[in-house]
Amino acid sequence: MMCYKKNSARIAPAPQPLPADMQDAIDAVMRGAPPLLLFATMARDRRLFFKFFNSGLLDRGHLTIRQREIVIDRVTAPCGAEYEWGVHVAAFADRARLTEDQIASLVAGYSADPCWDDEDRVLIDLVDTLHATCTVDDELWGRLTDRFSDEAILELLMLAGTYRTVSYLVNGLALPLEPGARRFGG
Structure with a gap:
């Protein structure tokens, strides 16, 4: 070891x-x-x-900064990638208008938490489903297509996959937290 x-x-x-x-x-x-x-x-x-x-997707694409950061934070949290999660929360949570309740929910909560609206919920459900099954069932796909263009859905899938890769990198490298980065518990 x-x-x-x-x-x-x-x-x-x-x-x-x-x-x-x-x-x-x-x-x-x-x-x-x-x-x-x-x-x-x-x-x-x-x-x-x-x-x-x-391969970065932090440019102006088909998603709002809020949508992007919900996906990134929800991907990195269950992966235990505190390094990347902490950097993103510190740098983008305010601009993404994420409340403290929402930040906490992205780490240990659920899409059904009262701090989320329906559009936020579908993003959290997408990430949770991809994390658990590596696919998207028809019911969730329908919810996505009701709210997002085909191009935005492609970007959501790429974003989730990219930050899964980033989680592997930061965890595998055992990167110490950046100065000023947020911690999962606070």
């Missing part, structure tokens, strides 16, 4: 300075803040770094 220190990742980040194109990609996402440890670690391998960065 591999041993690692509680506050250090299993793989060290890339040495600084990074090549200009990699740094530019990070700067575009971080907007002047220091790079996240995940980004700096992915920068160890040029090919993997750009595959990872090119």
Whole structure:
């Protein structure tokens, strides 16, 4: 069994300075803040770094920031990916208009919790169903098509899958939490 220190990742980040194109990609996402440890670690391998960065779905797409963040937070929480969940809640919860009750529900609650409306519920049900079965049944598909375009549904499925992959990365690397990131319990 591999041993690692509680506050250090299993793989060290890339040495600084990074090549200009990699740094530019990070700067575009971080907007002047220091790079996240995940980004700096992915920068160890040029090919993997750009595959990872090119698969990002944080741009303006078919979803609102609220829809996107509900999906991301609900994917990462049951995966135990506190690193990624904490980064997203700290950075986007206010802009996504997520209340403290909703943030707590995304970790340990249910779509039936009174803090959610019907559109939010279908997103939570989608993530929970994908997490449990890796598919979408006809009833849930109907609820999705009542509210979202085909393109938005494609984006929802990709977003959930992308953040499942991100959860594998941050958990497998045992990344310590970022400064200022939220914790599951608070």
